[in-house]
Amino acid sequence: MSEIAFYVLSAIALLSAVLVVFAKSPVHSVLYLVLCFFAIAGHFILMNAEFLAIVHIIVYAGAIMVLFLFVVMMLNLNKDSDQPKSNFGKLGAVLTGGIMLLVLTAASKSADTSMAQVQSLGELGTVQSLGKALFTTYLLPFELSSVLLFAAIAGSVMLAKKDID
Amino acid sequence: MGIREMALMIPLLPLIGFTINIFFGKQLPKSVGSWISTLALIASFGLVVSLWGPIGAEPLGLHLTIGEWFSSSWAHISFSFHIDQLTLIMLSIITGVGSLIHLYSQGYMHDDENQNTFFAYLNLFVFFMLLLVLGSNMLVTFIGWEGVGLCSYLLIGFWYKDHENNDAARKAFIINRIGDLGFLIAIFTCLIQFNTLEYSKINELAGGGMITTGLATMITLCLFFGATGKSAQIPLYTWLPDAMAGPTPVSALIHAATMVTAGIYLVVRLSSLFVLAPISLNLIFAVGVATALIAAIIGLRQNDIKKVLAYSTVSQLGFMFAAVGAGAFSSAIFHLGTHAFFKALLFLGAGSVIHAMSGEQDIRKMGGLTKALPITHFTFLIGTLTIIGFPPFAAFFSKDEILAMAYSKSVWMFFFLALTSVLTAIYMLRLYFLTFSNSFRGTDHQASHLHESPWTITVPLVLLALASMFSGVLGLPEVISDYHWLNSFLAPAIKVQQEGHVSHFFEYCLMGVSVVALIIIFILVRKWCSGEKALQVNNGFWAKAIDNKFYIDEAYDSLITQNFARISKWTNGVLESKLVDGLVNQVSLTTLLSGQTIRRIQSGSTGVYILSMVLGIITLLVFQYLSR
């Protein structure tokens, strides 16, 4: 049963990823990416990382993608035909991607995962245990990330602001 | 002070004279500077004379080590002097004739503004020459050898404002250097083969039969090559006539008495080595005779008073080398000594004549100077009679000795030498008659200035004339006296026994024939020179050839100098600018071009940048995967 779930979710993820790349309109790409994120969140739930799945949806699909959509709409790129570079460029890009895939899989294939079984996280995926880990072992990065977010906010506001004469 | 200190002071005094004159010469008044030099040399002469007593009797001579020069595990070279009988003779000649020439120069160079520099150079020259003869090993001799070459350059080119003098000085120096190559090769060979350069040790090895003929031949040939450069033999004699561009005292000192005798000295020093190589000795014999003959022929038609004397010097040096080649080493030294006296006398006399004639040197424009220059005339006459071998003046004995030794070795060589003596008589008497006899042929301006030279000039002339007259007694031949003083004096120094024996009958014949021949030549030449024919220009083929010195200088120029110039031009134009410069330029060009090419990678197109990044990551991953 879970295998079917796995394969279906993987198929959705891959398909939507490919469609992100090859969609003609940017808005469609954004939407396909949202779909992809949902599939990946489904994978997270399969591995019992519930907190991460929820956060994934809220942050990525909910906030980041909405931001993307805002920008696409603002720049009015809807009608952009946006052809890829040239036939040669297309070919080169696909080839490079393919080579990347080969290398990655070859590299990871040779890793010794003979007895690798993905177990579910069990208790570890819950909010409580993750929260405990975050607030004890990983407290410093947690606090620092708030500084990072603050810097990002200030930076983006400053960058995108129009000069007021 | 002891003998050692005295021996050390002998070269040191001229060096001090040089130092004072070279640094303070411009500030010192002329008389002070010149007298410092002259007195330094006279003091040296005094020291030499006082050394005669102690060292003359000592068979081993005096060895004076000044310091260790350099030593390695297999060779020691020290800076040391060795004074034996041969050295003493050379020292006496150098300092004696040298001081007379210094005295002479005070009068001769009186009007020159750089007089003190001249004396500085003279003193330096004497210092180096003394070093040459005092050295106990070949390297100290070589220092002196090079040093006299340098000083001859400085002195010949003394009147440097005239470019011809500079050319002559350069020619002398360069030709000397070519000869020095031979000397250097001989030094290196000796050092490698014998592990020593000391004369005493080399003579020991040679005497003990430890040196093969081949090795001895090689070393002696190289040494002889060096000697031809210094002593103006064929093929390196062309510098000496040109060197007459220098002041006359220079010609007297360098080219009559001292520097040119360095070659002979070197050969005689290593005589034990030379007798091991009969090939070299025969070569020296032949070269000496040939040089003597050819120089005499050329001297017949020269019209410059100093050039005649120059060729005469080359010819007499040829005699000396012929003596060496015949194995008669102490005869060569004998003739060296007498030659120093009469040639210096002749040169100084010529200088006096030139001085009186306000700088005129062409003998066709002289004549009738007997009344105007009595002392000069008389001493010059004595010099001429000496050089042609008129008894009882000195060269009669020394030349006869050489002729006799030559006869005992080879009749043909004797014949050529005898012919040379005849030619010597002819050209010297021609010189004398044209210069002094008959009527004056110069300009009126010169006639009004004719005057006898001051005492600083005439006193040396008289002293040298006396020496020429009486030094013959040092080497009386067997027929007259049983005791040949010079031979026995030099015997401990020149370890080689002088062979060569002629019968008494032959000696008597030789002496008689030479006297008769000389008288006949005297009368004939006097008649010839009093006529007009002697002054005419002869355009015949042989006359032209002799006038142009057999075109040897031109031959050297076209064969050697021009080719060297071509090679150097080629090297500069092709090798230097194309190869070396090209190589260096290529390196810079390569850097430039590669820079220009490589910077195109930064095309600015973001897509390419991203692609290269990805490719880089892939490469890294591949390497990581492969290196597992």
Add this chain to the structure above:
Amino acid sequence: MIPLLQQISLEHYVVLACLLFSVGVTGVLIRKNAIIIFMCVELMLNAVNLLLVAFSAHHHSAGGQTFVFFIMIIAAAEVAVGLAILVMIYRNMHSVDIDKLQNLKW
């Protein structure tokens, strides 16, 4: 609790993550629109996230998940700033075509 996924080995997740990553790379190389490229970068990040959670489950430790958490934070910040830059570029060049961004050259 959901029963163990006994037939899904780690390799499956590795392959999936690699595939997603390569698709992301291809997307970055093939598209000219800067926004699409940005989105493909997000895709790559997500592939990594997936892999990290898989390994965290495999090793049964919380470290992987925490890392994913932080990656998300950083991705959010990065997107914010990146899009601001994009907007600036659009204002200057009136296009988000990366072929028009050619000024960083010799």
